[in-house]
Amino acid sequence: MAINFYTGTGNISLRDEFDRLLLGGDLGVFTGTPFLLKFTRTYPGTTIPIPCDCLDPVTREPDKDTPCSVCQGLGYLYDEKILYGWGFLPNSSSARDDASPIGAMGSIRKEFYFRAKELLGRVDALYEIGLTEAGKIINPIRKIIEYKINFVNYVRLDNSRIEFVKVLCNSTDGSITNTVRR
Numbered sequence: 001m002a003i004n005f006y007t008g009t010g011n012i013s014l015r016d017e018f019d020r021l022l023l024g025g026d027l028g029v030f031t032g033t034p035f036l037l038k039f040t041r042t043y044p045g046t047t048i049p050i051p052c053d054c055l056d057p058v059t060r061e062p063d064k065d066t067p068c069s070v071c072q073g074l075g076y077l078y079d080e081k082i083l084y085g086w087g088f089l090p091n092s093s094s095a096r097d098d099a100s101p102i103g104a105m106g107s108i109r110k111e112f113y114f115r116a117k118e119l120l121g122r123v124d125a126l127y128e129i130g131l132t133e134a135g136k137i138i139n140p141i142r143k144i145i146e147y148k149i150n151f152v153n154y155v156r157l158d159n160s161r162i163e164f165v166k167v168l169c170n171s172t173d174g175s176i177t178n179t180v181r182r
Contacts, residue, residue, distance in 0.1 A: 002122040014162070015159055018115065018163065023084070024034060027176045029142060030088065033084055033087060034084060035127060036080055036081075036127040036141060037120065037125075037126055038074065038078050038079075038080050038124060039078060039079060039120065039121070039124045040076040040077065040123050041077050041078060049123055050073070050077045051073055051076055051077075052077055053068075053070070054068035054070070054071060055075045060100060067124075074123070076123055078124075082137065083114060084115075085115070088113075090109060090110075092175070108170050108171040109168065109169070110170075111169075112166070112167040114165040114166070114167065115165070116139070116164055118165075120149060121149070121152065122150070125146055125148060126147040126149065126169055127143040127145060128145040132141035143146070145172075146171065148169060148170050149167055149168075150168050150170055152165065152167050152168075153165070153166040153167070154170075158180040
């Protein structure tokens with residue numbers, strides 16, 4: 001069986017090749033890992049998130065001492081969806097915070113890569129979720145690690161078209177995992 005790694009006739013479309021690699025393409029090997037995205041609801045026609053009643057109007061911070069039962073401490077109304085991508089620990093010593101004083105909790109920096117159509121914001125949250133040995137999502141969904149989004153980079157090429165999305169995050173509980181499938 002001949003494997004055709006590039007199917008186009010003109011210039012290579014990085015967006016199409018990224019999707020083929022993530023979703024299987026000619027080889028039929030699905031390489032993406034499922035993640036749970038908790039994304040904020042926005043006012044219609046805008047990118048302004050809808051605040052929860054627990055959000056303090058002065059500090060614009062949710063009450064962390066008593067998490068709200070509606071937004072779970074996010075501060076904004078949200079929805080959840082499954083999206084597929086890759087998560088990597090950066091290859092540097094900066095992946096782990098430097099030595100912290102006793103009692104301080106470190107966090108892990110992690111890079112995530114998603115398809116171009118995924119729109120993420122800084123008030124959103126990503127979760128690694130429980131998977132079976134075969135890589136299927138455990139039902140009901142079990143959140144393993146929560147990540148706070150620090151930076152979203154919409155990688156663009158020719159004509160400013162978004163090719164894929166790179167997201168830099170910090171874990172909120174200091175755990176280390178590597179979501180690359182072996």
